[in-house]
Amino acid sequence: MKYLLTGAAAAILLYGTALFANESVLTETGKPEQWAIQTGDYANTRYSELDQINKDNVKDLRVAWTFSTGVLRGHEGGPLVIGDVMYVHSPFPNNVFALDLANDGKILWTYKPQQDPEVIAVMCCDTVNRGLAYADGMILLHQADTTLVALDAKSGEVKWSVKTGDPAIGETNTATVLPVKDKVIVGVSGGEYGVRGRVTAYNLADGSEAWKAYSTGPDAEMLVDPENTMVLGKPIGADSSINSWEGDQWKIGGGTTWGWFSYDPELNLMYYGTGNPSTWNPAQRPGDNKWSMTIMARDVDTGMAKWFYQMTPHDEWDFDGVNEMILTDQDFNGTPRKLLTHFDRNGLGYTLDRESGELLVANKYDPAVNWTSGVDMDPASENYGRPAVVAEYSTEQNGEDTNSTGICPAALGSKDQQPAAFSPKTNLFYVPTNHVCMDYEPFRVAYTAGQPYVGATLAMYPAPESHGGMGNFIAWDNVAGEIKWSLPEQFSVWSGALATAGDVVFYGTLEGYLKAVDANTGEELYKFKTPSGIIGNVMTYTSGGKQYIGILSGVGGWAGIGLAAGLTNPNDGLGAVGGYAALSDYTELGGQLTVFELPGDAPAADAASAEPAAEPAAEAAAAEAPAEAEAPAEGEAPASN
Amino acid sequence: MQITGPLALMALGLVMAGPGLAQTSGTTETPPAEAAPEAEAAAADAVPPPTETEPGADVTAEGNHILPNGMDITADYMENGRWYNAEGIPTFKIDDDVVDYAVFSGYRRYHAECHVCHGPDGEGSTYAPALKDSVLKMDYYQFQEIVASGKKEVNAAANQVMPAFATNKNVWCYVDDIYVYLLVRGTDSVARGRPAKKADKSPEFTAQEDACMNG
Numbered sequence: 001m002k003y004l005l006t007g008a009a010a011a012i013l014l015y016g017t018a019l020f021a022n023e024s025v026l027t028e029t030g031k032p033e034q035w036a037i038q039t040g041d042y043a044n045t046r047y048s049e050l051d052q053i054n055k056d057n058v059k060d061l062r063v064a065w066t067f068s069t070g071v072l073r074g075h076e077g078g079p080l081v082i083g084d085v086m087y088v089h090s091p092f093p094n095n096v097f098a099l100d101l102a103n104d105g106k107i108l109w110t111y112k113p114q115q116d117p118e119v120i121a122v123m124c125c126d127t128v129n130r131g132l133a134y135a136d137g138m139i140l141l142h143q144a145d146t147t148l149v150a151l152d153a154k155s156g157e158v159k160w161s162v163k164t165g166d167p168a169i170g171e172t173n174t175a176t177v178l179p180v181k182d183k184v185i186v187g188v189s190g191g192e193y194g195v196r197g198r199v200t201a202y203n204l205a206d207g208s209e210a211w212k213a214y215s216t217g218p219d220a221e222m223l224v225d226p227e228n229t230m231v232l233g234k235p236i237g238a239d240s241s242i243n244s245w246e247g248d249q250w251k252i253g254g255g256t257t258w259g260w261f262s263y264d265p266e267l268n269l270m271y272y273g274t275g276n277p278s279t280w281n282p283a284q285r286p287g288d289n290k291w292s293m294t295i296m297a298r299d300v301d302t303g304m305a306k307w308f309y310q311m312t313p314h315d316e317w318d319f320d321g322v323n324e325m326i327l328t329d330q331d332f333n334g335t336p337r338k339l340l341t342h343f344d345r346n347g348l349g350y351t352l353d354r355e356s357g358e359l360l361v362a363n364k365y366d367p368a369v370n371w372t373s374g375v376d377m378d379p380a381s382e383n384y385g386r387p388a389v390v391a392e393y394s395t396e397q398n399g400e401d402t403n404s405t406g407i408c409p410a411a412l413g414s415k416d417q418q419p420a421a422f423s424p425k426t427n428l429f430y431v432p433t434n435h436v437c438m439d440y441e442p443f444r445v446a447y448t449a450g451q452p453y454v455g456a457t458l459a460m461y462p463a464p465e466s467h468g469g470m471g472n473f474i475a476w477d478n479v480a481g482e483i484k485w486s487l488p489e490q491f492s493v494w495s496g497a498l499a500t501a502g503d504v505v506f507y508g509t510l511e512g513y514l515k516a517v518d519a520n521t522g523e524e525l526y527k528f529k530t531p532s533g534i535i536g537n538v539m540t541y542t543s544g545g546k547q548y549i550g551i552l553s554g555v556g557g558w559a560g561i562g563l564a565a566g567l568t569n570p571n572d573g574l575g576a577v578g579g580y581a582a583l584s585d586y587t588e589l590g591g592q593l594t595v596f597e598l599p600g601d602a603p604a605a606d607a608a609s610a611e612p613a614a615e616p617a618a619e620a621a622a623a624e625a626p627a628e629a630e631a632p633a634e635g636e637a638p639a640s641n
Numbered sequence: 642m643q644i645t646g647p648l649a650l651m652a653l654g655l656v657m658a659g660p661g662l663a664q665t666s667g668t669t670e671t672p673p674a675e676a677a678p679e680a681e682a683a684a685a686d687a688v689p690p691p692t693e694t695e696p697g698a699d700v701t702a703e704g705n706h707i708l709p710n711g712m713d714i715t716a717d718y719m720e721n722g723r724w725y726n727a728e729g730i731p732t733f734k735i736d737d738d739v740v741d742y743a744v745f746s747g748y749r750r751y752h753a754e755c756h757v758c759h760g761p762d763g764e765g766s767t768y769a770p771a772l773k774d775s776v777l778k779m780d781y782y783q784f785q786e787i788v789a790s791g792k793k794e795v796n797a798a799a800n801q802v803m804p805a806f807a808t809n810k811n812v813w814c815y816v817d818d819i820y821v822y823l824l825v826r827g828t829d830s831v832a833r834g835r836p837a838k839k840a841d842k843s844p845e846f847t848a849q850e851d852a853c854m855n856g
Contacts, residue, residue, distance in 0.1 A: 073768055073800060092800050117795045121804035124757050126768055192757070280753075403835065439835065441749065446854060451809040457752035459761070459835055560767030561760055589767060 022181045022204075024136045026265065028082055033542035035081045035550075038131040038176040039419065040498075040539070043327035044262040046421035047499045048540045052547035054502030057598055058516045058525045064548060064597035065105055069095065072589040074535055074556020076417075077131025077176060078496070079593060080139075081541035081550075082153065087139055088593055091554070092120055092127035094143045098156060101543040109156030111141070111149075119145040119167045122450060124192045126556045128174050128535070130260075130417070135179030136204055142173045142186050148202065150184075160207035164188070164200055169449045171195050178261035178270060180300050183210050187257030191275040191320065194252035194453040197292075199261075199272065201303060211303035215255030215274040215291050216241045222291070223303040230307040230357055232385045244290040252447055253285065254278035255292035259322025259417055264338070267355060269297045269306055271340060273321035280318055280411075281442035281455030282396040288313040293321040295342060295350070297357060307357030312346050313386060316395040317371060317440060318411035318456075319346035324419045327354060330427060332479055341478040343420055343431050345413025348375065348387070351478045359385055363481030365415075365474065366433055368408040368463040395440050395456070403441040410438035410460040412558050416494070419537060420476075423499040426519050428484055429476040430505045432493035435463045436470050436567070461567045470567070473497075473507055473515075475522060485522040490581060494559040495551070496537025506549060508534025510559055511586040514551050514594070532590025533583060535559055546602035554591040555583065708777050714824060722846025723817060730781045731817040733825050738838050740831060742846055745839035747822025750815040758803070762833040763826040768801065773826035781820065788816050814853035 028036035032049035040046045053061065069075065069090040080087040084102040089095070096111040120127055123144060133140045138159060139151040146165035149158055164186050165171030170193025178185040183201040191197070197215035202208065213223040219238060226238040245253060256275040263270045274296065277289035293312040298305050312319050326341045332351075340354035347369030351361035362375035371394075372387040391397050393407045412434055420431040438460045445455035462470045471489035476482070495508030503519045510533040516526040533555025540549050566582030706715045716724040716734040723743045724734045734741045751763065758769040765771030776784060791805035806812040812819070825831055 071800070072798070117793065117800065117802050120795075120800060120802035121791060126766075127800060443749065443753075444854075445753070446810045448809050448811075451804070451806070452754055452757075452811070454753045454757075454811075457749045458756075459752070556767045561757060566764075567761065583767075 022135055022179055025134065025179050028134060033081075034083070035079070035539045035541050037080070037133045037179070038077055038537070039260060039262065039324065042180075042263040042265065044260060044324045044419065045326060045328065045424075045499075046419055046497060046537070047423055047501075049501045050540055050542060050547045051500060051502040052542075052603060053500065053504060053540075053549065053598060055504050055518050055525060058502070058504050060598055061516065061526050061528070061549070061596045062599060063528070064595045066595065067097075067099065067105060067593040069097070069552075069554070069591040069593070071095070071554070071591045073554065073591070074126040074128040074560055075552040075554030075591055076128040076174070076535050076537070076557060078537040078539045078552055079550050080132055080134055081539075081543075082134050084543065085153070086541075086550075087132050087134075087153075088552075089129060089132050089141065090591060091129055091556070092117075092123075092144045094129055094141060096132065096139065096141055096151065096156070098139075098153075111151055111156045111158075113141075113143055113147065113149065115143055115145045115147070116167070119172055122167055122170045122190070122193060123172050123174070124189075124452070125558045126560055128557045130174060131176045131537075133177050133179050133184070135184065138204070140177050140179060140184055142175065142177050144172055144174070146171055146173045146188065148177065148184070148186055148207065150204070150207065162202060162207040162209075164202075165190075165195075167450075169193070169195065170451070170453075173258070175258045176260070178263060179204065180263050180270065183300065185261060185270065185300070187259070187261075187272070189256055189258040191254040191256040191258075191278060192280075192452055192454055193450065194254065194278045194447050195256055196251060196253065197255035197257050197274055199257050199298075199303075201300070213298060213303040213305070215257065215294070215296075216245070216250040216253050216289075218242060222305065223298070224305045224308075229305040232309060232357065232359060233379070236305075236308065241290045244288040246286045249285045250289075252278055252453065253289060253292065255289075255294075256320075257322065259320075260324035260419060262325045262327050262340075263300065264327055264354060267338070268299060268301065269354070270300045271295065271297050271325035271327070271354065273311075273323060273325065273342065273344075275320035275322050276315050276318045279445055279447075279453050279455035281400065281445060282314060282316045283400045283442060284444065284455065285314075289315065293319065293346075295321065295325065295340070295352070295357075297354065309352065309357055309359065309385065311344050311348070311350065311387070314396065316389075316442075317346070317407060317438075319344065319409075319413055321345065323413075323415060323417060325354075326420065326422050326429065328422055328424070328478075330479065332360060339478065341422070341429060343415045343429075343433075343476075345409070345416065346372070346387070347409045347414035348372070349429075349431075349476055349478065349481060351481070361478065361481040362387075365431060365476055365483060366409065366435060366463075366472065367483075368435060368437065368466060369414060370406070370408045395442050401441065401443050403439050405439045406437060406464070407440055408437040408463055409434060410436040411440070411458055412436060412460070412492070416558060418494050418535070419496040421497040421499040421505065423503075423505070423519055425501065425503065426475075427477070427479075428519070429478055430497045430499055430507070430519070431474045431476050432495055432497055432507055433472045433474055434470065434492040435466060435472050435488075436460050436492060437463050471510075473517070473522075487517065487522050487524075491583060492559055494533075494535040494557065498538035498540060498549075500540060506538040506540075506551075508536065508538060508551055508553075510534065510555060510583055512553055512555075514538070514549075514596070528594075528596070530590075530594045531588075531592050533559070533587040542602075544602055546597065549596040550593060551596075552591075552593055555587055555589060559583075708824075708828075710778055710780050712780060714828065721849045722843040724821070731821050733821040733830070735825070735830055738831065740825065740836045740839050741821075742840050742842045743818045744822050744825050744831075745836050746815055746842075746846075747818035747820070747825075748836055750812065751819050751822055754806075754809075754812045755819065763823050764833075769803075772823050776820065776823040777827045784820055785816060788812065788819075810854055814850060
């Protein structure tokens, strides 16, 4: 028996106890017909109970309708659906559109913020934005310039707004936010500008600041309790961060928080990871650089840290730890446990006990990973929890002005922010990955406020002696720590996955394909080429009782930097360079939402409650779809909100 | 090579903002070999000093050392460890595939400071132009000005903003190195990727670098 913490389960729990709430988020994410926050649910499973579209009929999928955002930059994240309204966001300038799903997608309102374009100049890797969130009748937008805006979901009116950072010193935002209880929690980007990372909680009612927790610095500013904040079962101790840096480097030491947030209502803990220490030249920052590259568990009411685990002490490769933390309740070697699964940039797939922070599994999820020989799993060892660094690939040991070659993965990681999905039906994680290696040469840099602060030069190329492609889409067993199956992809898979009760897993590719594969076997069941490369995340919802799949196209982001012109491998020897595929041979810029459907009308059970009965004649094509029998039990008319 | 619509627009903007060399040098309309005399006369009008290889022809061709913007990239003399042409504009020197140290330095700095927007090897990205092409069209002083002051292209079709780097020593102490590296890439004088062989770093180069970074 499995114990998946779905939004629905959490909602039931909450209604029963009425202890902790953001009632609205739990309620809305608990309805499978909606998509109320970017991650689908608080547990970040990206799993939907919808099953009208299933592995038998997904081959008949077709485009239902499309919508252009009017912006030609990288489109990350995805739309939300609350009731009959879809909310679509764009990259900078971060426009928001509310579309009436009951009225052919007519635009109900538009929000176009006025942002100083100078912020674009301090965004390291394209002007992406990973999307909106919903809470208490408000749409929450965290803009590139770090303005957090609460919009009335019905009218688009600004209810309040607050500045969470300062672009003049390189602070920007690309991430979504976490609305939880009476607060909304935000992060900050700028690890390549010497920004000091932190998360900040604002009160949902009026945007006033509730608490702020830095990733580095004095205990009081990190909201760390030397006795009660735990690290691998032991108290963290006093001045843990300050003691792990030389001088004041921590003040410009990174540890930014531009990834995803998850939340466990039962434990009242939020989970997220911190980014790279600044600079990329490890020689300029001796020490473990705590708490960069760390999984953090914090009480959402106070921000106080419950436990930390630093995955990559003293980073030497830019392996930010910001990727999503997926919360599941599963059997672990015969015992039901509350787990946290995380696919890190460093190429290791981690499974931890999310209550205690105990490390259970740390295995490579791409066989190409070579910078470490593995993590010390012996609790009695003084190196417990530390990865053993292979000297050949250590940019610290090889030193400044030395080019370390053949390091796998590359700085963009075996996986970047593109989120994985989990299906409680298969107990597998579906992970979009990169299959790229690099050469890395660190050198001395000077810090100037608001200017790039990098300090290394990189060359990236497809993993050698493999299939030649730059990505894989894998299924992962987080208990065994094993790859179940792996689908080679020509380019990095930079799209967030979606798993559904229809036993289908969806993801997008950089060429622009939306793909559907069998959740058990990985067999490709359907693909369709959208107008531009996909770096957005697949979502699903129902409207009028019928299931739809939505995905944003619009190539860009980190992937648009290296892959646009193709990559080269300098180690192939003279004359052999330049042979790898260029993304520009496959796709162009775009900014489009594509929504997919099955032919025919909604299954009778759902349609009856939502819309006039379907024309029987139109049903012939859909006859093979066993939809009626598998209509969602919770099927009801979408709430008008 | 232009990769995207907005990039093409931007490159066009650069050509139009330039001193007109690109338009007059015949890049867009190369007269056919058997062109009528009038056409040749017109072309001669536009390009005052006839050169041994036609400006704007394939700059990667063997023996051509005139860029579409009219610059002669022939290395003339070395000063403080860097090469210059006869007009005192920074350029590069490659002997038997060995690049001078400034080119290597430019490769390194480019891939730390520029590549997150402009892509590897000056090839451009989905949202920033291919600088290996830009340096063939704009002149050295325009290049310096854009690096120092930044550039803005914000309208209905584009949201491109380049920061000003004049106060950033990691860029500004190496701006000439980045420039000559991009010339090397634009003329395809060495293959993409890390230059395989480089000349030693001279004491003069080191002295100037230290003075700039510590100054």
